[in-house]
Amino acid sequence: MRFIVALLVASLVGACATTTQSGAVGVERRQLLLVSRQDAERSAAAFYAKEKEKYAARGALNPDPAQTARVRRIARDLIAQTGVFRPDAPHWKWEVNVLKSDELNAYCAAGGKIAVYSGLIERLKLTDDELAAVMGHEIAHALREHSREAMSELVAQQLGIAVLATALNMGSLTQDLLDKAATLAIQLPNSREKEREADRIGLELTARAGFDPRAAVSVWKKMMAAGGSQPPAFLSTHPNPADRMQDIEAHLPRVLPLYEEARHAQR
Known part of the structure; x- marks a missing residue:
């Protein structure tokens, strides 16, 4: 039993690393990464493919060419700046799609799979700067591999059982667990620390791409105003907007020169 506990602790310690360079905003936290990048991206890609298929079946995948072109143009400018945080990111197999839905939501799954819901753009009447702020934040989650980290945290909860099962020759973790973790990583709220990291990196990406980073504050104000008595889906996975607006404003002086x-x- 002592050997198994020691193995468990060693596995957790050895799996800690940081996924990005710190940038001007100084994000340097070490992360728990038990799940491989390949497994995280494979599971995320499967989730994304199912979502595209679901929306395509009802004619809701990129139905507005002009809107899709706008989103992809902004994404292109943001993606061009991702090398500041990790040199491999500009070469990922990025995908950018607009889903026709009234939801106020967007996400970027592991490996650069971006989805923007049309309701977010239309109901909030987002400017290019505001849309860039949202997308920069979501891209930052992918750069930091927050979904992979969330998957690892879920796996860590099962690791003690898995180590015992392995020791007793009872099998190991399954692909089902990884797929479940990938879905939860997208649909469930991130921790405050992860959201702060995405906010800060998103600010820098936005600024470096030539979009006004101050728009991140106006997006949150619009989002909170649109919520009413029933908060939008975006707020359910991106909590604590008031505290985060303060943190964003505190970091603006670092990115405004950029x-x-x-x-x-660009002139």
Whole structure:
């Protein structure tokens, strides 16, 4: 039993690393990464493919060419800046799609699988800067591999049982668990720390791409106003907007010079 406990502790310690460079916003937290990047991306891609198939079946996958072109243009500019945080990211197999839905929501699954719900754009009447702020935040989750980290946290909850099962020759973790973890990683709220990281990295991506990072604050104000008595889906997976707006405003001085530099280069 002592050997098994020691093995469990060693596995957890050895699986801690950081997935990104710190950037101007200084995100440096070490993360628990028990699940391989390949497994995380495979499960996320399967989830994303099912979502596309579901929306395509009812004619709700990219039905508005102009809207889709706008979202993809903004995504292209943001993706071009991802190398600041990890050199491999610009070369990922990125996908960007708009899902016709009244939901106020968006996400970027592991490996760069982006989905933006049309309701987010239309109901909030987002400017390009505001849409870039939302997408930058979601891309930041993928850069930090927060879904992989969430999957690892779920696996860690099962690891003690899995180690015992392995020791007793009872089998190991299954693909079903990984697929479940991938779905939960997208649908369930992130921790406050992960959301702060995505906010800060998203600010820097937005600024470097030439979009006004101050729009991140106006997005949250619009989102909160739109919620009424029933908070939008986006707020259910992105909690604590008031505290986060304060943190965003505190980090704006770090990224506004990057925005001015990008705007000057674009002239």
